[in-house]
Amino acid sequence: MESLNDIDKVKKITADKEENFSDWYTQVLINSDFVDYSAVSGMMVFRPSSYFIWDSIKKYTDAFFKEVGIEDVYFPLFIPERLLNKEKEHIKGFSPEVAWVTEGGNTKLEEKLAVRPTSETIMYDSYSKWIKSWRDLPLRLNQWNNVVRWEFKHPTPFLRNREFLWNEGHTAFADEKEALNERDVVLGIYDNVLRNYLALPGIRGKKTDKEKFAGAVASYSIELLMPDGWAIQGPDFHNDGQNFAKSFDIKYVDKSGESKYVYQNTFAISSRVIGIMIATHSDNKGLIIPPKLAYIQIVIIPIYNNSNKDKIIDYSNNVKDRLKEFRVLVDSDGSYSPGWKFNEYELKGIPLRIEIGNKEVEKNTITVKRRDNGEKIELEINSLGKINSIIDEMQVDLYEKAKKFLDSHVTKVYDFDEFKKKIQNHIGFLQAPWCGSMECEDKIADETKAKATNMPFDAQQDLKENDVCIYCGKPAKHIVNFARSY
Amino acid sequence: MESLNDIDKVKKITADKEENFSDWYTQVLINSDFVDYSAVSGMMVFRPSSYFIWDSIKKYTDAFFKEVGIEDVYFPLFIPERLLNKEKEHIKGFSPEVAWVTEGGNTKLEEKLAVRPTSETIMYDSYSKWIKSWRDLPLRLNQWNNVVRWEFKHPTPFLRNREFLWNEGHTAFADEKEALNERDVVLGIYDNVLRNYLALPGIRGKKTDKEKFAGAVASYSIELLMPDGWAIQGPDFHNDGQNFAKSFDIKYVDKSGESKYVYQNTFAISSRVIGIMIATHSDNKGLIIPPKLAYIQIVIIPIYNNSNKDKIIDYSNNVKDRLKEFRVLVDSDGSYSPGWKFNEYELKGIPLRIEIGNKEVEKNTITVKRRDNGEKIELEINSLGKINSIIDEMQVDLYEKAKKFLDSHVTKVYDFDEFKKKIQNHIGFLQAPWCGSMECEDKIADETKAKATNMPFDAQQDLKENDVCIYCGKPAKHIVNFARSY
Numbered sequence: 011m012e013s014l015n016d017i018d019k020v021k022k023i024t025a026d027k028e029e030n031f032s033d034w035y036t037q038v039l040i041n042s043d044f045v046d047y048s049a050v051s052g053m054m055v056f057r058p059s060s061y062f063i064w065d066s067i068k069k070y071t072d073a074f075f076k077e078v079g080i081e082d083v084y085f086p087l088f089i090p091e092r093l094l095n096k097e098k099e100h101i102k103g104f105s106p107e108v109a110w111v112t113e114g115g116n117t118k119l120e121e122k123l124a125v126r127p128t129s130e131t132i133m134y135d136s137y138s139k140w141i142k143s144w145r146d147l148p149l150r151l152n153q154w155n156n157v158v159r160w161e162f163k164h165p166t167p168f169l170r171n172r173e174f175l176w177n178e179g180h181t182a183f184a185d186e187k188e189a190l191n192e193r194d195v196v197l198g199i200y201d202n203v204l205r206n207y208l209a210l211p212g213i214r215g216k217k218t219d220k221e222k223f224a225g226a227v228a229s230y231s232i233e234l235l236m237p238d239g240w241a242i243q244g245p246d247f248h249n250d251g252q253n254f255a256k257s258f259d260i261k262y263v264d265k266s267g268e269s270k271y272v273y274q275n276t277f278a279i280s281s282r283v284i285g286i287m288i289a290t291h292s293d294n295k296g297l298i299i300p301p302k303l304a305y306i307q308i309v310i311i312p313i314y315n316n317s318n319k320d321k322i323i324d325y326s327n328n329v330k331d332r333l334k335e336f337r338v339l340v341d342s343d344g345s346y347s348p349g350w351k352f353n354e355y356e357l358k359g360i361p362l363r364i365e366i367g368n369k370e371v372e373k374n375t376i377t378v379k380r381r382d383n384g385e386k387i388e389l390e391i392n393s394l395g396k397i398n399s400i401i402d403e404m405q406v407d408l409y410e411k412a413k414k415f416l417d418s419h420v421t422k423v424y425d426f427d428e429f430k431k432k433i434q435n436h437i438g439f440l441q442a443p444w445c446g447s448m449e450c451e452d453k454i455a456d457e458t459k460a461k462a463t464n465m466p467f468d469a470q471q472d473l474k475e476n477d478v479c480i481y482c483g484k485p486a487k488h489i490v491n492f493a494r495s496y
Numbered sequence: 497m498e499s500l501n502d503i504d505k506v507k508k509i510t511a512d513k514e515e516n517f518s519d520w521y522t523q524v525l526i527n528s529d530f531v532d533y534s535a536v537s538g539m540m541v542f543r544p545s546s547y548f549i550w551d552s553i554k555k556y557t558d559a560f561f562k563e564v565g566i567e568d569v570y571f572p573l574f575i576p577e578r579l580l581n582k583e584k585e586h587i588k589g590f591s592p593e594v595a596w597v598t599e600g601g602n603t604k605l606e607e608k609l610a611v612r613p614t615s616e617t618i619m620y621d622s623y624s625k626w627i628k629s630w631r632d633l634p635l636r637l638n639q640w641n642n643v644v645r646w647e648f649k650h651p652t653p654f655l656r657n658r659e660f661l662w663n664e665g666h667t668a669f670a671d672e673k674e675a676l677n678e679r680d681v682v683l684g685i686y687d688n689v690l691r692n693y694l695a696l697p698g699i700r701g702k703k704t705d706k707e708k709f710a711g712a713v714a715s716y717s718i719e720l721l722m723p724d725g726w727a728i729q730g731p732d733f734h735n736d737g738q739n740f741a742k743s744f745d746i747k748y749v750d751k752s753g754e755s756k757y758v759y760q761n762t763f764a765i766s767s768r769v770i771g772i773m774i775a776t777h778s779d780n781k782g783l784i785i786p787p788k789l790a791y792i793q794i795v796i797i798p799i800y801n802n803s804n805k806d807k808i809i810d811y812s813n814n815v816k817d818r819l820k821e822f823r824v825l826v827d828s829d830g831s832y833s834p835g836w837k838f839n840e841y842e843l844k845g846i847p848l849r850i851e852i853g854n855k856e857v858e859k860n861t862i863t864v865k866r867r868d869n870g871e872k873i874e875l876e877i878n879s880l881g882k883i884n885s886i887i888d889e890m891q892v893d894l895y896e897k898a899k900k901f902l903d904s905h906v907t908k909v910y911d912f913d914e915f916k917k918k919i920q921n922h923i924g925f926l927q928a929p930w931c932g933s934m935e936c937e938d939k940i941a942d943e944t945k946a947k948a949t950n951m952p953f954d955a956q957q958d959l960k961e962n963d964v965c966i967y968c969g970k971p972a973k974h975i976v977n978f979a980r981s982y
Contacts, residue, residue, distance in 0.1 A: 084550070112598045162601070
């Protein structure tokens, strides 16, 4: 017979974030009951506290989408092989990692069906039927769904999964300029959600041709930084021009009666950003979650003995009742010590802990402790309203800390020897001038394993007339952020 | 060159709801741009107005779930064959309609993966790891996702699809009684959503053993009625007892240190209910959608000529601004006639149409027309608040009409000859006493094609001591609703 204490012991984090980032990362996710592995390699389980975060990202992003006129739809999970094959670059990019359905019940299917890795092909098959005249444009549709990419590299929760959750926006316009205008609107929405909810700063820019999406004319991304100094791509936006329109025959009749191809865009934010958020903010005690996205925002822990139990628990419940606008848990379970609970809720990343003992009840106060910086604040029971500003401050502080880290990890480099030295130490983004040739880009990758993450919008103004490519020395056309990248 | 008028002609409904229900049903769904077929047979596209309804059903149901302590999670889409095989009855029920993934990229997988037809097996594999002591119970998890059942029967949008959207709740309890108590809570939530949002009345009851879920101890359902007099199963709830707990070794240590199996339940509402809602309320002009669930609730149509155009459009926009709490569209497009628009928005099922012409502007009024009964109401511009009660009345009237139809299609029958005659005419539910033997149930099905939909909770009190089985004449144990069923 197992003892209950053995069964319920706290799962500790043994790896150190600085010294062994990758072990720390999986320990912090799994031991905190945030996610779990599943019976399928590379596919994970979102437990309540992580699914709540994805649901919130969805809710906030979708509200912004609706404000600008993007509508939600749902398309089938399966895509017939012949449709997926219609756009040449697209199928080349995706076919190595498609999961194929070949049997239904005991019957072999006549045509293989792809489990969607992305839905351009099945959606555009419908667009070609739905779009008839200029009156049907713009058509700006989006779906929140699950996609499968059967990668063979080592899977990592959130960062490399065979199934992930995302939005995929797929829009069609009559006018090229109107289509291009959507870019800043959508990247602005993603940046807003990352910044104000996930407390993550990012770098917006254009991808190089080598790194652009399979089937796109131009791709844009928000690049983020992991604590180990590696870059990772966040949300992206692809301008597809008329590539898919031509493969799928998506044409409209304009006001003069002429038949023309539409211009299209595609954009996505995925559950990957949750992993980046956790990696960025958390520490060796466990998760740190930005308060706006925390499933439980405040845990109240009554500290009592047999003589004052009722009084202290009543007081605690009363505090909870007065914090109705927050997601609050009172843990008055007598079978665990306060110390055990402190560890447990620090591991789980509850943003604020409220301790209530004899002292607090007598003085009519509460003691609030912030999870991120350990700061203790004593509040009068009649000024609980201040919890609002503590929460807001914590949210902002997390962003500021991450922003400082990012800023200190963007280094301008003009010399390739220095570049090679710096990239060894994973110091983040190396910002360098580049001639624009894919040959140089390839050689830089070969020699340093660094890839072009994107060409930051903000950095292009720094390009000087006599800047030369960091690799070949020819005149530079762009400023590129190179980095070792996930 | 096609003419624009040809391209934009209104898609009419040519089939009659009474005379040719099944053609009418697909025409009303497809021609109104509500849903569409896709490139995969049996898988349909939810367009914005139908996806909005599913999203709303999800939102309302989920809020109720959270109130009672059910939490949202997300489990993988794929289930390894060996897991699916673990519960014998379960796999027997589902294996004929599983879609199997057998290849990833160009590689044949070592083990076939099922695209989830339902997630008991993959979820309970995790439950067996997560549940250790009584402190981990109850565990009440739910997911909103997509599932695939590769049926070979003729597909029908919403009613029989190879992919559908649903919730699947899977809960585990220490105590059997506590587990059983969940039934009325969950069926109550589903009934509330059906009644108050979809305006659909249903019949709650227990399924017979023959009709229960593969792997359950007992199943319960809300049965609904289609306008053609056929029954259709709505949301359901399954009490699984310890069946899965034993197959998946889901045990907890109780307070005394003893190891015990948990008791489990499963429950679901699916996108099928949208099809039932549309079928129930709509008419030969097109969709009728309960106002609470309509993507656009009110369309304002300005009726103008060149001389009064600006004045009337301004007035219309002003009315829209004063109806901020509703989802309102002003259609002032000059290239269509008001008559064209009336037809179009009736086809699409917009609950209220507001007409604004010279007369309205001069009298400071609006003319409101209800989609369901065609009633025209003139309102002063200063009493727009009355729109609220018009919307509420329409919502209630739709329910009342459906309830009347249902009530008039439940017939008590005590004689098997009468039963056989009545079932020919699809008159809905035949309520009859039954001995409880599967043999009688099978023979009734063989001879009449009617199946036992459920044993209504409310009807059991009507069972009299000397009631006999409608088939064999032995003493009756239950009152059963028989019907031809989808």
